[in-house]
Amino acid sequence: GDKLPLVINTWPFTNATAAAWNAIFNLKKSAVDAVEIGCMKCETDRCDGSVGWGGSPDEQGETTLDAMIMDGRTRDVGAVGALRRIKPAISVARAVMEFTTHTLLAGDQATAFAKEVGFNETDLTSNISAQMFKDWRNNNCQPNYWQDNVTPDPRRSCGPYRPIKDVDFNRIRQDDVVKKERGEIINDRNHDTIGMVVIDSSGNVASGTSTNGLNHKIPGRVGDSPIIGAGSYADNDGGGAAATGDGDIMMRFLPSFYAVMLMKMGVAPSVAAAEAIKPIIKYYPNFIGAIIAVNVRGEFGAACHNLAVFKYSVASPEMPNVTVMSQTC
Ligand code: SD4
Numbered sequence: 525g526d527k528l529p530l531v532i533n534t535w536p537f538t539n540a541t542a543a544a545w546n547a548i549f550n551l552k553k554s555a556v557d558a559v560e561i562g563c564m565k566c567e568t569d570r571c572d573g574s575v576g577w578g579g580s581p582d583e584q585g586e587t588t589l590d591a592m593i594m595d596g597r598t599r600d601v602g603a604v605g606a607l608r609r610i611k612p613a614i615s616v617a618r619a620v621m622e623f624t625t626h627t628l629l630a631g632d633q634a635t636a637f638a639k640e641v642g643f644n645e646t647d648l649t650s651n652i653s654a655q656m657f658k659d660w661r662n663n664n665c666q667p668n669y670w671q672d673n674v675t676p677d678p679r680r681s682c683g684p685y686r687p688i689k690d691v692d693f694n695r696i697r698q699d700d701v702v703k704k705e706r707g708e709i710i711n712d713r714n715h716d717t718i719g720m721v722v723i724d725s726s727g728n729v730a731s732g733t734s735t736n737g738l739n740h741k742i743p744g745r746v747g748d749s750p751i752i753g754a755g756s757y758a759d760n761d762g763g764g765a766a767a768t769g770d771g772d773i774m775m776r777f778l779p780s781f782y783a784v785m786l787m788k789m790g791v792a793p794s795v796a797a798a799e800a801i802k803p804i805i806k807y808y809p810n811f812i813g814a815i816i817a818v819n820v821r822g823e824f825g826a827a828c829h830n831l832a833v834f835k836y837s838v839a840s841p842e843m844p845n846v847t848v849m850s851q852t853c
Contacts (some may be wrong), residue, residue: 526841527822533720534768536835540565541846545839555730556595558722563614563734566718574716577611578650580736582743583682585657587648587736589613590749596729596758605630605746609645610638614734717749719756719766727820731756731764747771753781762788763820769813777804783817793817794825828853
């Protein structure tokens with residue numbers, strides 16, 4: 525059967541998949557439009573609290589947003605990092621792509637740009653994010669999933685900061701305990717970033733991401749999601765890929781770029797996805813994350829690490845009702 529057009533995105537964010545599918549298949553919109561519409565759906569639904577406003581408060585309680593969008597036909601890109609007080613991050617990223625010669629805008633100046641092109645400034649705090657922030661402060665700046673009988677992890681303190689090398693990680697806990705415990709942070713009920721790739725019926729590829737990043741991050745922290753080739757990548761000659769997980773680690777390896785380059789050389793998507801996270805695992809065995817990859821023929825695959833199972837969503841002429849796929853790690 526026909527494999528194109530195709531929509532694929534991280535996690536069982538099926539409403540986002542359906543929105544993008546409707547855009548590309550029924551409304552005959554472009555792949556870039558479909559990615560924006562799909563990611564917008566997650567932003568307005570606030571998928572799992574980890575996309576859009578009102579989630580993942582930083583050390584001062586503020587939610588900031590990261591997003592990117594990429595056109596694999598023209599290689600045009602727009603992205604925003606640590607966007608403040610503006611809800612539709614993917615659309616601001618789109619505006620960076622459409623209205624400027626720049627690629628990535630950050631922080632308050634990204635907000636100023638967004639206002640200039642007509643977006644509304646608004647508080648991104650929700651009752652939930654305010655409560656999460658309060659709990660965290662009341663818990664000596666430790667995530668509330670951290671057990672009382674466990675030595676606090678100084679990596680997630682709210683300062684003052686000191687060199688990481690001074691921290692005795694061995695004393696804190698064994699690696700496999702960290703792995704197990706952190707594995708419960710990102711799991712089937714608590715997903716993260718939406719990363720999406722859409723390919724139209726002529727083989728034009730677009731990709732995008734949107735997220736509110738990491739709980740209790742240091743203000744100013746930008747994750748992998750708006751970084752080109754890390755959060756996602758699109759190339760009409762290879763395909764598209766998008767990543768989710770520990771962005772501070774993943775962005776050191778540009779996994780989405782790597783997967784797309786491998787597919788460009790003829791490597792199958794599932795192999796390209798696995799290869800793209802291999803070097804991450806080599807240096808950071810406790811890393812948690814996943815990647816989806818799709819080539820220009822509409823063949824797709826995924827790979828993950830330290831998740832019991834990674835679920836992602838697909839729609840194509842072969843699976844028009846949006847199918848949730850399960851990848852074991
Ligand atoms: C980040 N990659 O900001 C995002 C968050 C995420 O699964 O995807 N977590 O690091």
